[in-house]
Structures are given as structure tokens and as C-alpha cells.
Amino acid sequence: MVSVIKSCTMNGICGEITKVECDISRGMPMLNIVGLPDTAVKESKERLRAAINNSGLTFPLSKRITINLSPAGTKKEGTHMDLAMALSLLVCADDIYNERIGKYIVLGELSLDGRVNSAGRITPILMSLKRDNFKSVIIPKEDVEKAIIIEGIDIYPVETLYEAYGFLKGTVHIDKISGRRPERIAEKEANGADFSEVKGREEAKRAVEICMSGFHNLLLTGPPGCGKSMIAKRIPSVLPEMSYEEMMEVMSLYSISNDETYSADLRYKRPFRDPAANISLSAMIGGGGGMPKPGEISLAHNGVLFLDEMPEFRKDVLEALRQPLEDEKVSISRASGKTTYPCKFIMIGARNPCPCGHLNDPLYRCSCTSMQIKKYKDRISGPIMDRFDIFVDMTAYNNEKEYAFEDSSAGKDSKSMKKSICLAGDIQAERYKKESFKYNSQLKGQALQKYCCLDGEGKELYAAGCSALKVSKRGADKVLKVARTIADLEGEEFIKSVHLAEAFQFRRRDEAEV
Amino acid sequence: MKQKYDVYDMWFSDHAGRRVMELWETAKDLGGTRAFYESDMMPSWKRNIGTYEKSYEKINKSDIKVCSLWDGDYPELLKEIYDPPFLLYYKGKLPEKMTRICGIVGSRKATSYGKRLAYDFGKILGEHEVWVISGMALGADSCAHKGCIDGGGLTAAVLGSGADVCTPSSNRKLYEEIIESGGCVLSEFLPGTPGYASNYPKRNRIISGMSENIIVTEADEKSGTSVTAGMALEQGREVFALPGNITSVMSRGTNRLIKEGATPLISVEDILWEMGIYDEHRKNKMPELSEAELKVLRIIEKKGEICIYELQILYGKSSSELYGIVTVLEIKGVILKNNGKIIIAK
Numbered sequence: 001m002v003s004v005i006k007s008c009t010m011n012g013i014c015g016e017i018t019k020v021e022c023d024i025s026r027g028m029p030m031l032n033i034v035g036l037p038d039t040a041v042k043e044s045k046e047r048l049r050a051a052i053n054n055s056g057l058t059f060p061l062s063k064r065i066t067i068n069l070s071p072a073g074t075k076k077e078g079t080h081m082d083l084a085m086a087l088s089l090l091v092c093a094d095d096i097y098n099e100r101i102g103k104y105i106v107l108g109e110l111s112l113d114g115r116v117n118s119a120g121r122i123t124p125i126l127m128s129l130k131r132d133n134f135k136s137v138i139i140p141k142e143d144v145e146k147a148i149i150i151e152g153i154d155i156y157p158v159e160t161l162y163e164a165y166g167f168l169k170g171t172v173h174i175d176k177i178s179g180r181r182p183e184r185i186a187e188k189e190a191n192g193a194d195f196s197e198v199k200g201r202e203e204a205k206r207a208v209e210i211c212m213s214g215f216h217n218l219l220l221t222g223p224p225g226c227g228k229s230m231i232a233k234r235i236p237s238v239l240p241e242m243s244y245e246e247m248m249e250v251m252s253l254y255s256i257s258n259d260e261t262y263s264a265d266l267r268y269k270r271p272f273r274d275p276a277a278n279i280s281l282s283a284m285i286g287g288g289g290g291m292p293k294p295g296e297i298s299l300a301h302n303g304v305l306f307l308d309e310m311p312e313f314r315k316d317v318l319e320a321l322r323q324p325l326e327d328e329k330v331s332i333s334r335a336s337g338k339t340t341y342p343c344k345f346i347m348i349g350a351r352n353p354c355p356c357g358h359l360n361d362p363l364y365r366c367s368c369t370s371m372q373i374k375k376y377k378d379r380i381s382g383p384i385m386d387r388f389d390i391f392v393d394m395t396a397y398n399n400e401k402e403y404a405f406e407d408s409s410a411g412k413d414s415k416s417m418k419k420s421i422c423l424a425g426d427i428q429a430e431r432y433k434k435e436s437f438k439y440n441s442q443l444k445g446q447a448l449q450k451y452c453c454l455d456g457e458g459k460e461l462y463a464a465g466c467s468a469l470k471v472s473k474r475g476a477d478k479v480l481k482v483a484r485t486i487a488d489l490e491g492e493e494f495i496k497s498v499h500l501a502e503a504f505q506f507r508r509r510d511e512a513e514v
Numbered sequence: 515m516k517q518k519y520d521v522y523d524m525w526f527s528d529h530a531g532r533r534v535m536e537l538w539e540t541a542k543d544l545g546g547t548r549a550f551y552e553s554d555m556m557p558s559w560k561r562n563i564g565t566y567e568k569s570y571e572k573i574n575k576s577d578i579k580v581c582s583l584w585d586g587d588y589p590e591l592l593k594e595i596y597d598p599p600f601l602l603y604y605k606g607k608l609p610e611k612m613t614r615i616c617g618i619v620g621s622r623k624a625t626s627y628g629k630r631l632a633y634d635f636g637k638i639l640g641e642h643e644v645w646v647i648s649g650m651a652l653g654a655d656s657c658a659h660k661g662c663i664d665g666g667g668l669t670a671a672v673l674g675s676g677a678d679v680c681t682p683s684s685n686r687k688l689y690e691e692i693i694e695s696g697g698c699v700l701s702e703f704l705p706g707t708p709g710y711a712s713n714y715p716k717r718n719r720i721i722s723g724m725s726e727n728i729i730v731t732e733a734d735e736k737s738g739t740s741v742t743a744g745m746a747l748e749q750g751r752e753v754f755a756l757p758g759n760i761t762s763v764m765s766r767g768t769n770r771l772i773k774e775g776a777t778p779l780i781s782v783e784d785i786l787w788e789m790g791i792y793d794e795h796r797k798n799k800m801p802e803l804s805e806a807e808l809k810v811l812r813i814i815e816k817k818g819e820i821c822i823y824e825l826q827i828l829y830g831k832s833s834s835e836l837y838g839i840v841t842v843l844e845i846k847g848v849i850l851k852n853n854g855k856i857i858i859a860k
Contacts, residue, residue, distance in 0.1 A: 200823050202833050222854070353853060360853040393854030395821045461845070468845045486834070501838030504845075505822075509852060 003092035006105045006134075007084035008125045009069075009076050010291065012339035013252055015128035017105070019070040020081060022088035027064030033085070035069030037076045038290075044082045047110045052086060055114030055162040060093045075336065077291060080119035083108035083138070083164060090165050101168050104156070105129055108140040114161045116140040124252030126150050126179075138164055144177060146255070150248070153179040181244050182267055193234045196413035200397065201227050207392045207506060209417050212238055212304075213424035214440035214485030217325070217347040217387055219310075222394030223364075224357040228350040232274065232306045235348070237414040239303065240422045241268035246302045249342060253301055257293045271303035273345075277312040284317045285330055292332040292339045297324050300345035310349040311379035318384055321347070325387045347387065351380070361396045389441060389478045390506040424488040440485045452480045458497045465504050479503045519582050519601060522547040524566045527600035528704060529559045534597050538583070569704050578603050578678055578705050591615065595723040595749045599702035603677045606698030609670065609724075612828065614789065614816055615645040617725030617751075619718075619742045620654020621732045625764050628654050628732035631756055633661035634782045635729055640667020642791050643812075647672065647725050649717060650681075650699070654731045656688055662697075669697040670724070674717040675709035677701040682709075714738055715745075722746035729785065730755045730776070733767030740767045743776070754779050754788065790815045790858055803846070806831075810839050811848060819855050 002023050008015045018035075031045050052059045067085050069076050084106040091097050107119040119125075122143045129137065130153055139147055141157040148155065155177040158164040166172030195205055204220060208231060211218040220228045242250065247268050254271075275284065275296045282288055286295035297305060307313060324330040328344040354373040358364040368376075432438055435447065443451060454462055466476045480495075483503035487495045526547040530537045541550035551560065573580065581588050581602045590611060592598050602608075609615055616639050620632050632654040636646050640662035648655040650671035662669040671692055675681040677699050680689040692699055702720065703713060718741060722728050728746040730753060733739035746753050755776040758765020772778045779785055803811065813828050814820055820828075826836050840856065843849045850857050 202826065203822050203837075206833060360855065393852075395854035397821070397824070461842075465841065465845050468847060490834075498834065498838045501841040502834050504841040505837040505851075 001095050003088050003097040005084045005088040007081045015125035020084040020088045021068040022092040023066045024063045024092050029062045031065045033067045035072040040079050041076050048086050050112040051110040051114045051161050079109040080107045082110040105134055105137045116158055118142045121255045122146050123255040127248050127252055148179050149182045150179040151181050194414045195234050204392050207390050210485050212421045216389035216441045218390045219349045219388040220392050223361050223396045226394045236272045238418045239270040240425050250302055253294045253298050273300040274306040277309050281317050285320050286332045294341045297343040298341040301342050305345045306348045308350050310351045322383050391508045420489050427488045440481050443481050452484045458500050461497045519580050521566045521570045522551045532597045534600050589724045592723045602700050604698045604700035606693040609645045615725045617647040617721050617728040618658035619739050621739055621764050622651050622653040624653035624732050629657045632657035632731045636661025637665035638782050640665025647721050663695045671699045672717050672720045673701040674713040676703050676705040676707040678705045718742040719745050722751050727752040730768050732764040735766045819857050821854050
């Protein structure tokens, strides 16, 4: 007699159903686990024996037991299949297999005394189960908190192996818990950091507003102390909230990487990642031993990746960003297989105008040679520069007092910025509801033509601007996309020439002359 | 109507002289000029307060306006000098903020060369909306005022007498024309004060103090004009001098200025170039600019190099509108923006 209990293995962000089959026959007493198990899975043999005996259940003696993890050709990792294997064995031994038992997905690790421990990365597994229309799951009680945020899933929490087996047999009743969307919680002030504290940088603040609205990438250039990092620190305070689907993606990625920084408490808050400049390639892109873990770019999925002092990053790390930026996903190929993680993020880069930082500074003399400056600028290669939509040069002021920076009424605060960003986001969501993309920065080819029409005056300005200001074709498309976002920020249906004119201000400028 | 100044301010203004900033600090600490007067710090000055009471009455009845150091319409540049006048009495309208101002000074005994060029410079500056400041004296000063008015510009005359006293009296017609055309006649002296010779060096510091730069048309080596030029340098103003024949007595002063480092003006249009203003020829080649665009251009011209935030404060409109204007100016090739700074495209 054979029994089959369903469990799950992870492949990248996706969970795959694994059938845990068990066969008990006469023969030499032994327990074999087949189906490419790794060490952790192989070791569960010992846990099974002890847990079953210590639960007051009977481990079949003097039998040849074979457990197969199907599909048998893919590698199995982790200890979360312990419970499924134990149950499969018990069901097989008692010969009580029926269809009801077959519809549950079982996850959980066993401890020797028969208790069920946390199954670890449960969020991504359950999410993909939900996608594949599996509904009922038996999971350890301590994982309920992670599972409950998944809408439409029935959870049967168990504490011990005995309880789980009793439930399958029908002798123990367990109350079903239904997963539901977590409520949006009122937002906490992010350390009190507010954009109203950033004085005299209205251009950069406006650029941030545009970036966040249309998912554009932004490059800030400015001398040390001009407020680049200050602006970056305040970006989380204007990020709009994620949708439920977006949040689930983010939660799964963090769950896979075992990164605790993004917890359920954050709920709908978009991630903001600012890796240090000494980051390694695999930490940035994803990788590591065993199944590759998501890197910073995937952890910034649906949020912001801030690269402070961008030219100080390793060249290979920066270059590796090209494809992910284009495809919005990253494939990590290893000898053991290929894993794909999503990575749609807003890239914000910050750099100095030259190595010493004081090029064009009215107060300090720049001590760099023109060769040094060229080398510094070349560290961000052309293809990476091409990925930026918005460029802002921040200068040092030589007479700050003259302009009454303390006058706070002059600048926008985070609240009003966030409000318009959300509004622009809603407009885009409505406009692109039938499309495969969601943001203005994703407009390409035909879609760009379709959604960014210009009126007569606008066309004239666009043509004149592109030729007079020597904007490349790619640059011209970017201007158009940014103009679309500016129009959305203003709540306008059509792009007007004033929006276009403003967009031209954020274009990439010729850097040939130093 | 409540006056912004009082008798004590007038008294203070008249006596403070070169120590004005220092004394004003003291007066501020005491609580105002009245308190300063009553504090007996300067007993020797106190005798004649009655004169000021009479003048105060007189000003209230006449069309003379008064502007004090802390008023918003007080000429910006004048505030920066070491000893700005505490009160300015004037008739007409003071230059607004952000207008460009150029002083023209020259000898009273001007040659026809000096007179003609004072007129020409006045005219070309007037045509380009630059205020011309001069002293309304005979000779070069008067020509500069006339030229500016003829060019359609505004001009201000700084007098060495009270603002209501036309000195020299033979210039009565010009005096009225200046006020009618929208310019002003101003003075730091009490209305009714005659033009004492000792007043003139004081007046000259206001002429250079109000201007961004000074054109010296003609000057003898030891003359009031040379003194003005020296004062302008002291105040950090740029001095332009008109080269002349080395045999001409009236050009000795200007030629010496050039030798000492003043910038020579070798054509009338030169001054526009030096001040960063487009000449007519260039303007014709330029596409038409709207009023708002011109206003922005003026600010950039004046500052020479400006970043967008400064521009936004000086222009005072919403940023998105300003970005649009800057883009259009860039497209029209009038300005360049690089490394976050906006400059005039030359």
C-alpha cells in the first residue's frame, strides 16, 4: 500500500508541489529516502523515528520503508518536509489513505519529542500554492502569523505530530483559520525625517517626486554636503503604499533571503535599500551557496535602491545592474540550476561632480586634474547612465544667508509630496489597467506613442528642444516619459508644453566639458 | 498718515556722517533714534532739533518722499557701502529691486567729446532699461541724464543740496523732466539745504554707491570726478573710463584711471558687453522672448551665474513654471545650464 501526502519545495521565488510517497513492504528493516534529498532531508530519517515513537504512535518495525519525494528529479532542500514524511509513513502503516487526506498540503519540521517546529520560509511557499489553487494547509502553529496574511487560504495549525495525525485520521478536530489581507495601518513617522527640512533643494525634491510617481531612475550630482544623502533619507517618507499583490511579492523575497528587516509590521510599506559601496556582486544581484538568495536589487523590488557614492561601487557590480534594470527580473545561473527573482525598483544614484567633490563650487577650489575627473565620471559607464531618466545637478550656494533658508514655508513637505505621488500613481493605474505594465517609466515603442500624445504646440517644442538641446533619440523618449509623469502629477490628462518644458530640465546634459 | 520716520531720524541722519552704522547699532540697542537723542550721548549735536521739526512739517506738506535705511525700497546696493545715508529725501520714484544701474560721472567743464559720449552712453543704457545715475551738474552729468531720458530710460539725479532745491538752478528744465519721465531726484540733505561745496564729496559716494559700475567720461587729474572714481573703487564698484587724447587736460584723469587698471570703453556698445547685456544687433537675431522670459533673462544677466533655486527666489513664481521658461530660453540658445548653474550663452 502506498500513501501520498503533498508538501512543497522551493525553486527561486516559486514553490513546487512535492508528493511525499511512502511504501512499506516486507524485507530488510530500513528507511530510505529517495528523490534527490540534500543532507538536511536525509537526516530527517532519525527525527522521524524518534518523533513517531515519542508521540505514542507506532513506528513500523521490521519493515522496509521507502519514502520518495516526487518529482524525483529536482533537488530537495530544507527540513520543512519532515511532517509530511512522518504523516505519509503513518498513513501508509495504518493504511487509512483517502482523498480527503490527499488535499492537504503539509509543512513543518519535527523535533524528537514529536512537536512540530517552524517550517521557515513559509510565505513564498503558500503564495505559490495559492496561485496553483491549493487551499488547505497544515502548518506549525508558530508559523500561523506568517501565513495568515495570505488571502483565501485555509490554515490548520498543529502543535504536535500526534495532533496532525489525529486530524488526518479524523479523530482530532482543529479549528480552521482563514487567511485574509492585513489591514492598512496608520503610518508611523519615519524618524521624524521630513522633506520640509530640506531647504533650497526644490529642484531635487521635485525630481524625487517625479521619480516616485512614475518609477523613474534618478541621478543626483553634487558636492559633499549639498544634501544628497539627506534627500535620500527622506525618500521613505514619500513612498506610496504597495498593493496587496506587491506586498506579497516583497514578503516572499524577504522570507527567502531570511532577512528580518522587512517584517509583517511594515505591511504595505515599500522597501528602501541603501547598500554600502563595498557590496559584493552576489550580495547585489543575488547568489550564495545552495539555492541562490535574492540580492539587494530583489530586496528593493517594488521600492527604492539608493546607491550613495555610486562611482565608488565596484565596476562589475554596477555593470551587472544593466540587465536587471532592463528586464525587471534577474536570473542567477549556477551549476545547480537557474533561479529567477523579480527586481523592479527605482534606482537612485548619488555622486560628486569630481573626486574631491568641489568642481564648480564657489567656495572651495577643486584640486582634481581633468584626467581624474574624467576617470571618476567614467566609472558609471554609458549603458548604466542610459538607465537614468532624470538627472539633477545640485550646486553649492555661496550666499546661503541671502535666501532665507530658514523660511520653511518656501519648501514642500513630505505629506504634500506623498499626496501628489499617490495621485499620480492612481492615474497611471487607471490608465494602464489593460496593459501589462503599471508605470510611465515602462512605456516603450508603441505604448509610448499611444499614451504620450502631444498637441501642436507641444510637438513644436519637442522637436525644437530635441534638436536645439542635442537630445539623443533615447533621451528624447525619456523626456517624453518624464513629461507624462509631470502631467500626471499635475492631474492633467494630456501632456502640455509646460510639462514638456519642465521635463527638458531633467534631461542628461553634455558632460564633455569639464 | 503715520510717517515711517520722525524728527529724530532726520536729526540722526544729518549728524551721523561716516559713523552711521556704528551709531545706528547703538541707537537700536537704546530703542530708536529718539531714545538716542534723549540719552545725551552726543550733547553737542542737540542744539538745533527745532530746525528738524520745521523741516518735518515742511516735508509733510510737500511732495518730497523719505526713505530710510531699513525700508524695502531703499536702493539695494547703497546699503552695502560703509557709510550709507540714514535717510534719503527724494522726488519721483526710486529704482526698483533688481533693476540694473550704471553711474555716469564726468567733468563739469566737459569738452564736446565728453558731452557727446556722456549723452550716447546715457542713451544706450536708457534703451536697454538700465537706470543711469548721475549728479545733474552742468556738463557731462546733464548730458548723461538727457541721453537716458531720450533713450526712453529712467534716470536718477543725486543732488548736493536738498532734493527740492534745483542745483544748478539753470537746470530747472532737466530737473522737472527727470521726475516726469519716471525717474527721481534724491538727496541725503534736509530739504531746503543749499548746495554747499562740502556736500559734494558726500553726494558722490551716493552716486557710486547706488550703481553697479561707474563710467567716467572725462576728468582732470585732481577733480571731484577723480574722487568719485576713487570712491567707487573703494566701494567695490567696477570703474569704466573713456580713453582720450593724452594732450587733452580733461582726459588726463581718465587715462590715468585706465593706467591704474580701470577698464577702457572703446565703443559705446562696449558697456553693454561689459554689463552682460545684449546689444541691439544680437537682439534682432534672437527669437522673440515673452515678457516672463525677458524678466528671467534680466535676472540671469545681472547675477552672471545663478542656480535655479536662487532664480526661483528672485523670480518668485512656482518652480514648474520657471523650469519651463528656463527650458525655452535654453532652446532659444540664450542661456546655458551646466553643472546646475545657469549662465548666459555667449
